[in-house]
Amino acid sequence: MEDNRGRTWPIPRSATRVVALPRSWGTSIEWRLLDGRGWLSNAITQEIEQRRLFPWIPVCFGIGILLFFRADGAPALWAPMGAFAVSGAAGIALRRNMTALIAMIALSAIFAGFAAGVIRTRSVAAPALMRITITTIAGFIEAVEDREEGQRLLIRVLEMKDVAEAERPRLVRVSVRAGAGLMAGQFVTGTARLLPPPEAAWPGGYDFARDAYYKGIGAVGSMVGQVRRVNPSKPPDWSLQLAAQVDEARNTLTQRIATSIGGAAGGVGAALVTGKRGLIPEPTNDILRGAGIYHIVSISGLHMVLAAGTFSWLVRALLALTPAVALLWTVKKIAALAAMIGATIYCIFSGSDVATERSLIMTLVMFGAVLVDRPALSIRNLSIAALIVLAREPEALLGPSFQMSFGAVAAMMALVPLMHRKPVERTPATTIELGLRWLGRAMLGLVTTTLVASIATTPFAAYHFQSLNPYGLIGNALALPLVSAVVMPSAVLGVLAYPFSLDRPVWQVMGGAVEQVLAVSAWVGSFSGSTVVVPALSIGALALLSLGLLILTIPASSLRWMALVPAGIGLALTMVPDRYDIFIDREGAGAAIRGSQGQLALVGRPSNFVTEQWLRADGDARNADDISLRREALCDSTGCVVVAGDGRRIAFVLDYAAFEEDCRRANVIVTRLQAPLTCHGTFVVDGEALKERGATTLRLSRDAIEVTSVRKGREVVTWPGDRSFQAERTPAQGRPRPARPVPEQDLPEDEISSGEPD
Structure with missing residues (x-):
């Protein structure tokens, strides 16, 4: 700043304006509130200057989606759209007040997310069977x-x-x-x-x-x-014809790869290229899970980046062979465009699943930034990708694929640069020393990124799968170099050679690398404690840990230290899991009841899949066929009784003849039948209640019972029982009917989507 005498003075921060902000903000921002006096004002100023407010827009958009899925019933579309229009108009009217503008943008994003959920749900609405x-x-x-x-x-x-x-x-x-x-x-x-x-x-x-x-x-x-x-x-129609042609091409290539390689490695190799995982033997899946590298067989960010990177490198290398082209053409942008086209074709060919589409969008945003001369890897580009994904498929927010992939990428963008020191520049003594330094930096980068990604995704893995792989860092450090350097480049070359029928040797080279990956996985999976089963995280713990991850990765200033508060509380909640005392099948085919020894006891005939879901949610590593599950249950032909740790008796009734005694002696009755109206003084969950609520869990306390169901959510009733859990009916409807066998009501395990992370 120059005065009337021609002297130059430094401009104080309190008088500056951020040039990136709209012109209308110029004179109205109260910069005296952000004048550097204090840590918080300095941090907020830095966030504004570095444009770190934008990434919070997809966060607010996601909050709106979560609110939609928490809604009871079918929300009207006009409500969120109207609120979005009002908050947007208010933001325009209040644009001279920065605080009000930020608040209105946040509200607009929340209502937009809610509206996206309504629109998506209505657009895919289709009939579904209601009975077998x-x-x-x-x-x-x-x-x-x-x-x-x-x-x-x-x-x-x-x-x-x-x-x-x-x-x-x-x-x-x-x-x-x-x-x-x-x-x-x-x-x-x-x-x-x-x-x-x-x-x-x-x-x-x-x-x-x-x-x-x-x-x-x-x-x-x-x-x-x-x-x-x-x-x-x-x-x-044309859409079906296109889908059929793509699927048939995928199946043909899958068989080609599987037969060229052979064995379990053939199934894994085919899955890495086409996304078809049906030929992978289940023991091989277990081996990959135990080593913490199952994500390599799901077409996701790793595969998309490696495939697009291979396309980019090949095109750039070929163009660089001609000096005139390399000097006169923008080779980097041409290679980026080729990578975008190749990644799109790869996405279509691999099935266009949610995880693959999300990875494609992130890849296109990254290479699109190269085309417009912007940084390819930035939290802003990741935010744009998140907005596009959530706008297209809001339900993806609830799945492990979205949560784990975006969490891992955000953590690596924010934390990995902080963990690397700039190497000291010096001339290496020998070529061997230069090679060793390069190898050391590469291994350090791999270990660092794997460590950061593993820590960032641990809460989501614990919530969705109730299992952790402590040695996943070792498995990834040993397997990913093979995948990056051999498997994925071979996959690209094999696909290019496939139309010429010259691909078989390429697949065999890839198969050798896949066999080494499986060998490494088997070795890591053989370690004691390679898979640790943990109790399911509560929604509150997951929300706090997720908030901690967001605060840690989005801010550029020291505001990220505030992440310690929600993360610390979330970790404390994980240390004291609030387990359920009773799990009840959605049709009453069986139940798992916590016995006097503190473990679940199995009664009835639930499917193995459902039983394992209950055990994992409780942090119990036993298998569904473990004989110890039946030890604490006293059973006869009419039902079973389990004595809980506090002495309460829980009865599982299979026949109407058991109601007379169990209604007098049991504290809780679980049955798929209709309990008689004369069953007083006992808490009853019968077939009519289950038909209304679906799968149900009970948490017993001294004075109340917390009932949580799939369809009704959380309800709290007081002892000795609340008749609201038996549907209202006339005495005629409550008359006993002949007992009937429990039907098979659950799919075999292979009919349930695995839901593995990317």
Whole structure:
């Protein structure tokens, strides 16, 4: 600043204006509040100067999505859209007041997220079966997945016997034992045993029904008898034809890779290229999980970056061979454009799953920044990718794929640069020394990024999968160099050589590297404690840990130290998990009750999948077939009784004859039958209550019972019982009926999506 005598003086910070802010803010911002007096004002000034407020917009957008999924019922669209318009208009009117403007932008993002949830839910709405049905179906095969035993088909249904068109699912997913010759695009018919997509096995568990709804799948099951090819009544539309052609190409290449490599390595190699994981043996899946590297078989960020990077390197290297091209053309941008095209084709070819699409968007944003001469890796670009993903598929926010991938990338962007010191520049003595330094820096970078990503994703892994892999750092450090240097470049070269039928040697080279990855995984997985089962995190603990991660990664100033508060409280909550005392199957087929020894005791006949879900949620490492699960239950032909640690008796009733005694002696009764109205003084969860609430859990205290269900959420009632958990009915409706066997009501484990992280 120059005065009237020509002298120059430094401009104080309190008088400066940030040039990046809109011109309308110029004279109205009260900079005296941010004049550097104190840590908080300095930190806020730094955040504004470095434009670190923008990444909070997708955070607010996500909050709106979470509020939508917490809503009870079907929200109206006009409400969030109207609130979005009002808050946006208020932001424009108050744009001269920075604090008010920021608040209005945050509110607008929240309402926009809520509206996105409403729009997405309405756009994918389709009928779903409400009961188990055995019927004849006919439709086009949209996708085929080869498995160790048979195939799994995704059928677009056009006809379904004895089911009204308004109730007919649009898509069904069925397994076939003998499916030789079946291909995508064929019109088939046959008898199918179908059931509604199963809901979560416990409140907070994996909800397959929700995922199926957003995929348009209205029923799952298996084909009974022969599946016949017939002539369709009308030709398939263009979208089905395109999907069928892509799926058939994927299956053909999958078989080519699997047969070229052979064995378990063939199934893993095929999955790495095409995303088809059905040929991987289950023991191999367990080996990869135990080593903490199962994410390599899910087409996600790692594969997309490696594939796009290989395309970029190849194009840039080829163009650089010609001096005129290298000097006159913008080779870097041409390579970035080629990488974007290659990544898009790879996404389509690999199935365009949610994780793959999310990875593609992040990759396109990264290379798009190169085209416009902006930093490719920045928290701002990551925020743009998050906004696009959540706007397209708001339900992705609830899944482990989105949470773990964005959490890992944000943590690496924010923390990895802080963990590396700039190397001291000096001339190496020998070429060997130069190579050793390069190798050391590469290994340090790999270990650092793996460590940061592992820490960032641990809360989400504990919440969704109730398991941790302490040696995942070792597994990733040993396996990822092979994947990055050999497997993925071989995959790109193999795909390019495939049309010329010169790909088999390339697949065999890749297979050798995959076998080494499996060997490393088996070695790491053999360590004692390679997989640790932990109790499921509460929603509160996950929310606090997630907030801590956001505060740690988004701010550029010392505000990130505030992350210690929510993260510390979240960690404290994980140390004292609040376990459920009783898990009840959604149809009353069985229950798991905490006995006097503090462990769960199994009663009834729940499926193995549901039982393992309960055990993992409780932090119990036992398998579903462990004989110790039945030790504390006293059972006869009419039911079972388990004595809890506080002496209360919990009865599981299978026959009406047991009600007379159990209503007098038990404190809690669980049954799939209709309990008689004369059962007073006892807390009852019967078939009618389960039909209304779905899978239910109970937490017993001295004075009350906390009831949490999939459909109704949390309810608290007082002892000795609240009759609201038995549906209102007349005495005639409550008369005993003949006992009937518990039906098979859960899918086999291979019919449930694994939900593995990327």
